[in-house]
Amino acid sequence: MAKSLQIIPEKCTGCMQCELACSWVQTGMFQPSRSLIRVNIFDEQASYAPYTCFQCDEAWCMTACPVNAISIDSDTGAKVVGDANCVGCGLCTIACPFGTVFYNPDTQKAFKCDLCDGNPACAVACPTGAIEYTESESADWLGGWAEKVNASYLQSIEGGNAA
């Protein structure tokens, strides 16, 4: 069983330590604009949700890349952009359904989460356990979360009808 990044949004306080840690890996500075994990803050819903690459089994970024610059790391299973081959066309950033492949204007290359060679800095930095790097069947935590949100939404609508 492979390890994957699991994100538990309910534990997130929106502190941005994951963005700081990731950007440090990318640029050697604390530069959240270059982080590959992003925290979205939804104030009115009191929801803070970090998200990053799921390392999809069927990775559309790889499929879209015209120069085969994205490969699979045999140790971690991460989809990794090879800087030597990347021509910076940005097709992978468009192909990704989750918006987790980015274009770096400084290097003029695509960049995305590579799981830090098996020791993700974001998970190490997270002070609340909202990001964990653990063994699991699937990295698709989003599916379970979406199911829950949908269920509660449907319930609220049904409740509304009943009332």
Place this chain on the structure above:
Amino acid sequence: MSNGGWTGTILRVDLTTGRISKEPLNMDWAKSFVGGRGLAAKYLYEEMDPASDALGPDNKMIFATGPMTGTNASTSSRYMVVTKGALTNAITTSNSGGHWGPELKCAGYDMLIVEGRAPVPSYISISDGDVRICSAEHLWGKTVWETDDIVREESGQHDTVVTCIGPAGENLVRFAAIVNDRHRAAGRSGVGAVMGSKNLKAIAVRGTGGVSIADPQKFMSAMWEMKNKLVEHPVTGEGLAAYGTAVLVNIINESGALPTNNHQVSQLEGADNISGETLADTRLVANKACFGCTIACGRVSQLPGEAQDKFTVTTRPHNWKIAVEGPEYENAWAMGADCGINDLDALIKANALCNELGMDPISFGATLAAAMELYQTGAVNDSQTGIPLEFGSGDALVAMTEQTAYREGFGDELAEGSKRMTAKFNHPEFFMGVRGQEFPAYDARAIQGMGLGYATSNRGACHLKSYTVAPEILGIPEKMDPAVTEGKAEITKIFQDATCTVDASGLCLFLTFGVGLDEIQPQLEAVTGISYSVPDLLEVGERVWNIERMWNQRAGFTGKDDTLPKRLLEDPIPDGPTKGEVNRLGEMLPEYYELRGWNAEGEPTQEKLASLGLA
């Protein structure tokens, strides 16, 4: 130039002429005053006549980050607003967390200096090097939350962070706040009114750059060491994290130090109803952190259906269905205990209104408490107030919050702050504060050191300038008896100086519950590449304290202002565990002046100034 921490650049915007300029940071000053509160005080001292009108174009506003702001050191979110306070006419340093400070730093600036007055309502838009002054005529009259939405939308960038004023700032409410990230405020002393007087509605920032570190290896190890200590400490790791700052409500109430009914008594009946514990049990929906903070003391609460329609404010029904931040300890006290109110839902509504309309809940609550005492004694009546201002009335609280921000009805009187309001109605003795600023949530009769701290605080009464509640009540770092005056002059001076240093660094004062300058020192050294010993850092703090004091002297303040209201000095606490206590300021103040190296009039001596490089 700087090789870490500081960006080395100041942004200056003259709203009168529309001139925008970038200039190198004075690195000699940066070394001596570090940043944030300290460096901004130095710039304000050098650049501005302290006798200027706080609400005139000659007042300047400095939005200052510190070298630690935007790093991954815990609590690295802070920026300071340093200016002449509209409430106090003294130098003020109102600080806020959230994301705005780090964003300014990432845009490439240590500080933003705002000068003059815009001819029409305006806002400043900063996107890295691209800085513009934009029309805010369409934003005038909008709330903080509306402004936040519109300005972010106009920036075209999802990650833009906005700090702005609401109607209270526009209406020059003397205790208007500047609010960023919708709920985080540079709250006190009326910095929002100063911004309003400049016709400046908002400052939007997007920064894509980063903060560099001079000695990364040393920094990482010191940074982790501090984070681990914060986790292990019972206050920063458990109390604040689990219950927020309002965990103090029961502690301070049981100590007989929770000022109630405008400081008439020192305990609130039913205080637990507004405690952090009750909040957690009944209304809390999330804990929220500022940028970089591993403590996450922020509370997010939401009213259940049956509570949404309580109280009289029904103008924005949407707001009572959403999650809002707070209440925190200070506003739970000011709008709660000090007004005799123990209804949590009233506090949640009033607090959200303060954030939405841009108003300091501490001074607002305390001013309402003074108005309630005017009402109680018959100095004002229903025909003036429009609504009965009875102690304990949640209806009065929520209604007056809105009226004050818009200066409607009796709210127009409250908007002047309690010093001006109580003087107008011939009861100046009901003003509970120092230098025109209302007290925060600790009765100085029950905690002697806090009395000295309040009396000598440069920005007026404040809990964040020498929090001797830590040793006197909480036993941090060591327990001191709150009832004695011995040793309080010394601890107050040390706390004031150390606090200046923390406020200069870009870190949040709350981390000092768990760590001290010993932990901050190696991080600051590693970030900046400049060697500071712990004594050096205390001297930085002392330098900052003294330059603020000198600024105030030039603004017209003297040692005679280092005092407390008669109620605290002469009227004993009538009941409870601290019954019979008054504050014995006279036993502490002379010793304090001596320890500070000031003369008997409270003026820094030439020798002291020379030793600090301020002569």
